[in-house]
Amino acid sequence: MVMGSFLRAFDPVSTTDDTSQSHGLAIFDTLFALDSKFMVQPQMVQKWGISDDQKTYTFELRDGLGWHDGSAVTAADCVASIRRWAQVQSGGQLMMKRVKDISKKDDRTFTIALKEPLGLLPEILASAPPLFIMREKDANRPATEQVTTNIGSGPFKFNEALSKPGASITYDRNEKYVPRRDRADGFAGGKVVNVDRVIWENIADQQTAYAALQAGEIDFIQSPSVDLLPIIESNPDLRLQVLDKGGRILLLRMNCLQKPFDNVKSRQAILHLVDQEAFLQAAFGNPKYFRTITSLFGNDTPYSNDENTGWFKKGGDPETAKRLLKESGYAGEKIVILQPTDWAESSNATQLLAAELRKIGANVELAPSDWGGIVERRAKMGPVEDGGWSLFITDHSNYSTTQPHTNIDLAANGKEGWYGWPTSNEYESLRAKWLEAKTLEERKALAREMQKNYWDIVGMVYLGAYVQPSARRMSLTGLIGMPAYLPMWNMQKVSG
Amino acid sequence: MGTYVVRRMFSTVAVMAMVGIFVFLLLRLAPGDPAAMIAGKSATAEVIAGIRQQMGLNDPIPVQFIRWVRDILGGDFGTSIFAGRPVLELISQRLEPTLSLSILTMVLSATVGVCFGILAAWRAGGLVDRILTGFATLGFSVPVFVVGFFLIYFFAIKTHWLPVQGYQPIESGFWPWLMHLILPTITLSIPYLAFIARITRASMLEVLSEDYMRTAAAKGASSYSMLVHHALKNAGAPILTVIGLSFAGLVGGVVITETVFNIPGVGRLVVDAINNRDYPIIQGVLILVAGLYVLINLAVDLSYTLVDPRIRY
Secondary structure, three states, X not given: OEOOOOOXXXXXXXXXXXXXXXXXXXHOEEOEEEOOOOOEEEOOEEEEEEOOOOOEEEEEEOOOOEOOOOOEOOHHHHHHHHHHHHHHOHHHHHHHOOEEEEXXXXXXXXXXXXXXXXXXXXXXXXXXXXXXXXXXXXXXXXXXXXXXXXXXXXXXXXXXXXXXOOOEEEEEEOOOOOOOOOOOEOOEOOOOOOOOEEEEEOOOOXXXXXXXXXXXXXXXXXXXXXXXXXXXXXXXOEEEEEOOOOOEEEEEEEOOOOOXXXXXXXXXXXXXXXXXXXXXXXXXXXXXXXXXXXXOOOOOOOOOOOOOOOOOOOOOOHHHHHHHHHHOOOOOOEXXXXXXOOOHHHHHHHHHHHHHHHHOOOEEEEEEEOHHHHHHHOOOOOOHHHOOOOEEEEEEEOHHHHOOOOOHHHOXXXXXXXXXXXXXXXXXXXXXXXXXXXXXXXXXXHHHHHHHHHXXXXXXXXXEEEOOEEEEEOOEEOOOOOOOOOOOOOOEEOOO | OHHHHHHXXXXXXXXXXXXXXXXXXXXXXOOOOHHHHHHOOOOOHHHHHHHHHHHOOOOOHHHHHXXXXXXXXXXXXXXXXXXXXXXXXXXXXXXXXXXXXHHHXXXXXXXXXXHHHHHHHXXXXXXXXXXXXXXXXXXXXXXXXXXXXXXXXXXXXXXXXXXXXXXXXXXXXXXXXXXHHHHHHHHHHHHXXXXXXXXXXXXXXXXXXOHHHHHHHHOOOOHHHHHHHHHHHHHHHHHXXXXXXXXXXXXXXXXXXXXXXXXOOHHHHHHHHHHHOOHHHHHHHHHHHHHHHHHHHHHHHHHHHHHOOOOOO
């Protein structure tokens, strides 16, 4: 199998990288998991309950859970893993603000005691990036220090002898894994492994990967490049399959701390300037795999809505954008756009953005570098003259928009937030209510209010939504389609 | 000669030290942050800062440098930031594929290239010379990835005679090992073969016009004896230099072929390490490749004594 990007970091807790999360899903297990409808289901947990005052959750582990080294999974492992995960993952950090104590009661039972009720606790424990349960001795290490022992309790075992980091990773079926009896459903249900071994190959060249798929040397390419899709589609031995139907959202972050985007009018100018179809065409080519997006809360999610989306119209509106930029007091300051040279889609969209900005009179400079250079530079809050930046394009999963309480892209808490650092106290007070909302309807109403405010302050701009088809040989079946990560249980290789 | 070898060995250490200092400083000055690469696309600045602190990347550069030199002198090239394994272990995993490919390429390039060069010089100006010179020019001009994909299409996809990609260690059997290396070796050999053929032709042409060649012909020496025993031996020094330097270049520079054929060699290791900002691996590989380069040069210099008895060290 060839993953979208090769496994770099083994510790899925210390990183948000998607491939590391897929690695985590293979070798680790989780307390809860999301099913295909994104509902929370118990996974390692057999049963759980909440006290009458809604402040103490008790969790009991199911029978048969064991580490790959032969020892049993205990409640102490879970307690240490939750604490470690909460050090770095936004959901955990949020939860810990309300936690009074996490402690084990006996070998199979632990509790989370809260200072005040937190109805979304199971959702937080099940949210992405997942809370992977590690051995206590591994989980006692700081979350900023990578755990590379690769010993979990999941349905696959990491084969250290055959794995060559950076070249190939080998997983063997964990014969001792006891799956739940339910049918596999999303990340939840019975994790039944139908293959003896899975090998991830690091085939860097897409053409080689395709040739290997065609020759039957590999069975799966998670993210084939756009130019290969028509060729794959025409091959009767191969099939394109969209596993993450929600897809991802290409988005533009603006440095709200520096000129000109510290002025809301200049950010609104960008919102009006962007013709999503043109950007999607430049980035992805085939309309079959992209669509426009107007709701802050993604396409086709429970919270998608049309509040305050009047700025959107087919074809963009450069005249309005030009007027707004002028009204913002823009005086020709240099706008630096970070351009990732090793991410073709984003690079193409970046060049289009530069061209569109120049058309409305902006003084634009592209700053090309590989993604490694961008992730360092995007952290700089200062002006472009001091090595800062004005704009960069990234993406997030459509699904993540349903979790505004944990998705840092959707925050507007200034310097405490994510790159771009938009600030809106009004929006943040609305976002804080998300945790208090008790029903879906309440959250839907809240989503409309949040969106109304957000498209006024324009904390970021959506450039469009896209799905990434995967390519597989017809003989590989049973792949589970979920956002971003690839579970490997349930899949099987049939003859032919 | 012993003194010469010892002196050269000392110079090898000096070169490795200079490469080490240069690479260390260059990496710290270049944009990019391994902590950010570990943390992933959506990580917060706070988490990245925590990882930087944990990895010691916030220490002043001189402190990091002294720590690194101390470890190197103790034989510890460090641990990969991402894989969490010793750098030497990772390099040793990747050496076999690269050395296998480099050695096979050099054997094929040198054998065929020298033969082509001799033939072209022997029949200088004739049809054979024109064909071989044309081939050499073509060999230089066509990028290796084009040749690679062309070979993959015919010999792996159309006929299924050979695998598309991958590498099998020699311990898994000679044939599986060889089968996986045939296409990459041919691909990589073509430019080197062309280069060696041209150098051999030029050297041979120079020697063939010497007086002693006319003397050998007057003595009634056979064409084979004249070409191989008289001419080739005297034309050998520049050919050996080219072969030696090509081999040294191959060990550190086969990244395109390794990428096209998905061979997990040293070239791929260092390119991935650069993309990930995995400093210990980049530093380790470059120092070792520099050392290897100097040693191969030494071996080439010493081999001159085999073809030219006038050379003494």
